[in-house]
Amino acid sequence: MSAYPNAAETAVTDTAAAPALCAPLPVLGRDVTVPLVTGGEVTYAALDYAASAPALQRVWDDVAAYAPYYGSVHRGAGYLSQLSTDLFENSRTQVHEFLGCREGDQVVFTRSTTDSLGLLAAALPAGCQVFVFETEHHASLLPWRGSRVTYLNAPRTPGDAIRTLERALADRDPHGPALVCVTGASNVTGELWPVRELAAAAHAHGARIVLDAAQLAPHHPVSVEELDVDWVAFSGHKLYAPFGSGVLAGRADWLREAEPYLAGGGASRTVARRSDGGVDVEWHTSAARHEAGSPNVIGVYAIASACKALTEAGFDSLVAREQHLIAKVREGLAEVPEVRVLSLFGDDAPRVGVLSFVVDGWNSSHFAAALSAEYGIGVRDGLFCAHPLVRTLLGSDPQDVGECGAPEAEPGERSLNAIRVSFGAGTPDEHLERFVRAVKELVRDGAQWKYRTEDGRCVPDRG
Numbered sequence: 348m349s350a351y352p353n354a355a356e357t358a359v360t361d362t363a364a365a366p367a368l369c370a371p372l373p374v375l376g377r378d379v380t381v382p383l384v385t386g387g388e389v390t391y392a393a394l395d396y397a398a399s400a401p402a403l404q405r406v407w408d409d410v411a412a413y414a415p416y417y418g419s420v421h422r423g424a425g426y427l428s429q430l431s432t433d434l435f436e437n438s439r440t441q442v443h444e445f446l447g448c449r450e451g452d453q454v455v456f457t458r459s460t461t462d463s464l465g466l467l468a469a470a471l472p473a474g475c476q477v478f479v480f481e482t483e484h485h486a487s488l489l490p491w492r493g494s495r496v497t498y499l500n501a502p503r504t505p506g507d508a509i510r511t512l513e514r515a516l517a518d519r520d521p522h523g524p525a526l527v528c529v530t531g532a533s534n535v536t537g538e539l540w541p542v543r544e545l546a547a548a549a550h551a552h553g554a555r556i557v558l559d560a561a562q563l564a565p566h567h568p569v570s571v572e573e574l575d576v577d578w579v580a581f582s583g584h585k586l587y588a589p590f591g592s593g594v595l596a597g598r599a600d601w602l603r604e605a606e607p608y609l610a611g612g613g614a615s616r617t618v619a620r621r622s623d624g625g626v627d628v629e630w631h632t633s634a635a636r637h638e639a640g641s642p643n644v645i646g647v648y649a650i651a652s653a654c655k656a657l658t659e660a661g662f663d664s665l666v667a668r669e670q671h672l673i674a675k676v677r678e679g680l681a682e683v684p685e686v687r688v689l690s691l692f693g694d695d696a697p698r699v700g701v702l703s704f705v706v707d708g709w710n711s712s713h714f715a716a717a718l719s720a721e722y723g724i725g726v727r728d729g730l731f732c733a734h735p736l737v738r739t740l741l742g743s744d745p746q747d748v749g750e751c752g753a754p755e756a757e758p759g760e761r762s763l764n765a766i767r768v769s770f771g772a773g774t775p776d777e778h779l780e781r782f783v784r785a786v787k788e789l790v791r792d793g794a795q796w797k798y799r800t801e802d803g804r805c806v807p808d809r810g
C-alpha cells in the first residue's frame with residue numbers, strides 16, 4: 348500500500364467481494380464497564396482515539412515484561428543499565444525503520460508531537476520562513492509564531508492545497524531557508540493531505556517540510572523516504588503507547604546545528620570551567636543533543652513495541668478493517684438528515700477513522716454528554732485544538748466561542764462546536780454500531796435525562 352492512497356485505494360464499495368477482515372487488536376480497557384445514568388452498566392465504547400488511544404495489550408505486556416529489568420540508561424555501569432541502554436537505543440533503530448527514514452536521519456525522543464514540533468521550531472536556522480495552513484492542529488499551527496510565518500488559507504481540495512502552497516512559495520524571498528509544516532491526516536475530518544505532492548512543491552522551491560503524523564501514523568504506514576518529507580513528528584499516546592513519549596525524526600543538519608532544546612546532562616559531551624570563570628560546553632551532535640535529562644525509557648520502549656505490533660499485524664489489513672468501519676459509520680450517519688459531517692475535501696476524500704459532525708437542533712456538548720451518560724460511549728466535543736479549521740467548517744464567526752454550556756441550537760441554527768468520533772485498530776464493530784444507533788435514537792426521541800453545565804462541562808443533572 349502506498350503511503351498516500353487515492354480514494355479508489357481506500358474506498359470500500361463492494362463489501363461482498365471484500366476479503367475477510369482482521370479482528371480488532373486487543374487493547375487495554377476492552378472489558379471495562381461503565382454505569383449508565385438510566386441504570387445498568389455497559390462496556391465502555393472508547394471512541395476518542397484521535398485524542399488518545401488505549402494501549403495495545405501487546406505494548407502493555409512488553410512494558411510489564413521489561414519493567415523488572417528497568418535501569419538507568421547511558422552511563423550506568425551495572426548489568427541492568429546496560430540492558431536498558433541497549434533496549435533504548437534499539438528502540439530508536441526500530442522507530443527509524445518503522446518510519447522508513449533515510450540513512451543519516453536522526454530519531455529524537457520527545458514527550459509528544461507538540462514537543463517535537465516545538466523542538467523543530469527552536470532549531471530553525473536564522474531567518475527561516477515558515478508556511479503553514481490555517482487548518483492545522485494548534486500543535487503545528489502555533490510553534491512558529493516567533494519566526495517569519497505565513498498562514499495559508501484553508502484549501503477546499505487537495506489540488507487547491509498544492510496550488511496555494513506553490514503560489515506562496517513562489518512569492519517567498521528565495522534566499523534563505525524555509526519550512527512547510529503540514530498534517531498527514533486531519534484530527535477534525537480525518538481527511539488525508541497530499542503530503543507527497545506538498546513535499547515535492549516545497550523542495551521545488553528550496554523549502555523543507557515537516558509532517559505532523561500524529562493522526563496519520565496510528566492509521567497508515569508512513570515512509571519518510573517515500574513521501575520525501577524532511578521530518579516527521581508523532582505521539583506515542585495516539586499510537587497505542589500512552590507512556591509519555593513522542594518522536595521527531597528526520598534530517599540531522601538543522602538539529603545538529605541548533606542549540607540543544609534543553610541544556611543539561613545527556614546533551615553535553617564535555618563541560619569545563621574557563622579561566623574567566625565561565626563554563627565551556629561541547630554538545631553532542633547526535634540525537635542526544637536534544638534529549639537532555641534522564642530519558643523516558645519505558646515510554647520509548649512502548650513506542651517501539653507499538654511500531655512492531657502494528658507492523659506485524661500488517662497495515663494492509665488494519666487499513667482494510669478501518670475503512671470498513673468508516674464506511675459503516677458514514678452510511679449510518681447519512682441516514683440521519685439532521686447530522687452534518689464536516690469535510691474540507693468532500694465525500695470522496697481518503698480518510699482515517701476520525702469524523703466530526705454537528706446535529707441540527709442540538710448543542711454538541713449536550714449530545715456528547717448524552718452519548719456518554721445514556722450509552723457508555725466516549726466521544727469528544729469542542730473545537731479539537733484546531734479552532735480556525737472547525738470555525739471554517741461550521742461557518743461560524745472567529746469571535747464566537749463554542750462553550751460547552753451554550754444553549755441548544757435552534758433547528759437550522761449553526762452550532763458553535765462539533766462532536767468528534769474516532770477509532771482505530773482496537774475498535775470492535777459493536778462500538779460503532781452502538782454509536783450509530785445512539786445517534787439515531789437521540790435525534791428521534793431526544794435525551795432520556797436532563798443535563799446541566801458544571802465547571803464548563805455538560806453533565807447529567809442528578810437532581
Ligand SMILES: Cc1ncc(COP(=O)(O)O)c(C=O)c1O
Pocket residue numbers: 397398459460461462484486487530532533534559561562582584732
Ligand atoms: C494532528 C495533530 N497534531 C498534533 C497533535 C498534538 O499531539 P500531542 O497532544 O500528543 O502533542 C494532535 C493531538 O490531538 C493532533 O491531532
